[in-house]
Amino acid sequence: MPANAKIKAQKGDIIVSKVRPYRGAVSIIDFDVDMLIVSSAFTVLTEKFNSLINKETLKVLLRSYVFKELLLKYNTGASYPVIKDKDVLNIDIPIISKQIQYDIKQFLHKNYTFRVESERLLHIAKQIVERAVETSEEEALSLIEQNGLT
Numbered sequence: 001m002p003a004n005a006k007i008k009a010q011k012g013d014i015i016v017s018k019v020r021p022y023r024g025a026v027s028i029i030d031f032d033v034d035m036l037i038v039s040s041a042f043t044v045l046t047e048k049f050n051s052l053i054n055k056e057t058l059k060v061l062l063r064s065y066v067f068k069e070l071l072l073k074y075n076t077g078a079s080y081p082v083i084k085d086k087d088v089l090n091i092d093i094p095i096i097s098k099q100i101q102y103d104i105k106q107f108l109h110k111n112y113t114f115r116v117e118s119e120r121l122l123h124i125a126k127q128i129v130e131r132a133v134e135t136s137e138e139e140a141l142s143l144i145e146q147n148g149l150t
Contacts, residue, residue, distance in 0.1 A: 007044050009036045014045040014055050016062060018083045022072055024063040028055055030112070043088040053093055056105040061093065124149070 009015060011032045017025035019041045029036070038044060047055040061067050070091060075081035124147050132140035144150060 006040050007038045007042065009038045009042075009044045010046075012047060012055065014047075014059055014062075015042045016045065016088050017042055018085070018088070020081055022068050022081065024068050026059050026062040028059055043085045045088075053096065054101050054105055056108045057096055057101045058093070060104055060108070067091065 009029055011029050013029050015027055015029065015038060017023065045055075045058070047058075053061075062071075071083050071087060072081065074083050074087035076083075124143075128140045128143050131143050
């Protein structure tokens with residue numbers, strides 16, 4: 001492993017890039033793996049059971065323009081700005097109602113579902129076009145019917 005791969009992470013954790021924070025590289029780990037180790041270029045945040053803010057809302061906040069600008073306030077380096085763990089951990093987070101947090105969580109989950117479905121449909125569409133070009137229009141139409149797209 002690379003020398004900077006030091007931090008244990010798991011499904012559900014939020015990872016925040018400390019390198020070039022203006023890019024807003026913040027994500028929730030949405031896959032399960034036995035031993036996930038991330039680079040020290042990330043701050044790993046784990047949602048606590050009774051936390052005041054859910055991970056989905058925190059992700060949205062940290063990716064927003066305002067928070068990217070706040071994090072840049074602490075950067076070191078001009079052409080390759082870097083922030084520290086303490087800068088991420090000590091950033092002030094507004095109190096947001098549980099209902100709004102729930103709505104944000106639902107929206108993100110729905111967005112994820114739509115993205116997965118759009119990728120599936122794009123893959124099918126490519127197969128249909130290939131089938132039409134390489135074999136025949138009838139075979140392409142058959143593939144459309146097989147996938148319930150009529």
